[in-house]
Amino acid sequence: GENVEQHPSTLSVQEGDSAVIKCTYSDSASNYFPWYKQELGKRPQLIIDIRSNVGEKKDQRIAVTLNKTAKHFSLHITETQPEDSAVYFCAAPGAGSYQLTFGKGTKLSVIP
Amino acid sequence: DTGVSQNPRHKITKRGQNVTFRCDPISEHNRLYWYRQTLGQGPEFLTYFQNEAQLEKSRLLSDRFSAERPKGSFSTLEIQRTEQGDSAMYLCASSIYRDRASYEQYFGPGTRLTVT
Numbered sequence A: 001g002e003n004v005e006q007h008p009s010t011l012s013v014q015e016g017d018s019a020v021i022k023c024t025y026s027d028s029a030s031n032y033f034p035w036y037k038q039e040l041g042k043r044p045q046l047i048i049d050i051r052s053n054v055g056e057k058k059d060q061r062i063a064v065t066l067n068k069t070a071k072h073f074s075l076h077i078t079e080t081q082p083e084d085s086a087v088y089f090c091a092a093p094g095a096g097s098y099q100l101t102f103g104k105g106t107k108l109s110v111i112p
Numbered sequence B: 001d002t003g004v005s006q007n008p009r010h011k012i013t014k015r016g017q018n019v020t021f022r023c024d025p026i027s028e029h030n031r032l033y034w035y036r037q038t039l040g041q042g043p044e045f046l047t048y049f050q051n052e053a054q055l056e057k058s059r060l061l062s063d064r065f066s067a068e069r070p071k072g073s074f075s076t077l078e079i080q081r082t083e084q085g086d087s088a089m090y091l092c093a094s095s096i097y098r099d100r101a102s103y104e105q106y107f108g109p110g111t112r113l114t115v116t
Helices: none
Strands: A004-007 A010-014 A019-025 A032-038 A045-051 A056-059 A062-067 A072-077 A086-093 A100-102 A106-111 B005-007 B010-013 B019-024 B031-037 B044-050 B053-057 B065-068 B075-079 B088-095 B111-115
Touching: A004 A086, A010 A019, A019 A086, A019 A106, A032 A062, A045 A056, A045 A062, A072 A086, A100 B044, B005 B088, B010 B019, B019 B088, B019 B111, B031 B075, B044 B065, B075 B088
Parallel strands: A010 A106, B010 B111
Antiparallel strands: A004 A019, A019 A072, A032 A045, A032 A086, A056 A062, A062 A072, A086 A100, A086 A106, B005 B019, B019 B075, B031 B044, B031 B088, B044 B053, B065 B075, B088 B111
């Protein structure tokens, strides 16, 4: 099955700085890579995703990059704000499967 | 609210009791997924349905767990003879599957189960 590794487990940045979270996956057939944001006590919220036919996708201050050769993808948040503080999860599906395997999460703290 | 809904939001039960949770997906979504999340971990896949058919179950899913989606709309997850290790947040998600492609999964607020 798919194995997803996520780093770092915790990340503190000053407000206005950028944050980068990285994930690696094991199944080379995986073709869809979502990122979820989860605030304390809330549901995971899909914030951005990328499919294997593109290398980068942007949505305002958030971007995701994908390197299929190296089997890793990254979340980039620019101009961080205190409301970006949350746990972020990456995920990937296994080949022929639609269930998502999640990373262990990154707790992002944005310091005002 | 047109998002995924789950009931109850919290459930406290004694070990050995049976519990049942309900998930109502986004109305046009034909796929429904169940995940379990423990503290400090990402969601862990349990099972999923396309319409009323249960297509995949995790190898980790104990025989005490059963899920149904009888009319292809809402789904129930039952845990029989609960154990303390079953304490977790149970999350439901839904998505659209069309033209042999599956789209974004949207999560419900979850049901937090505490087994005492």
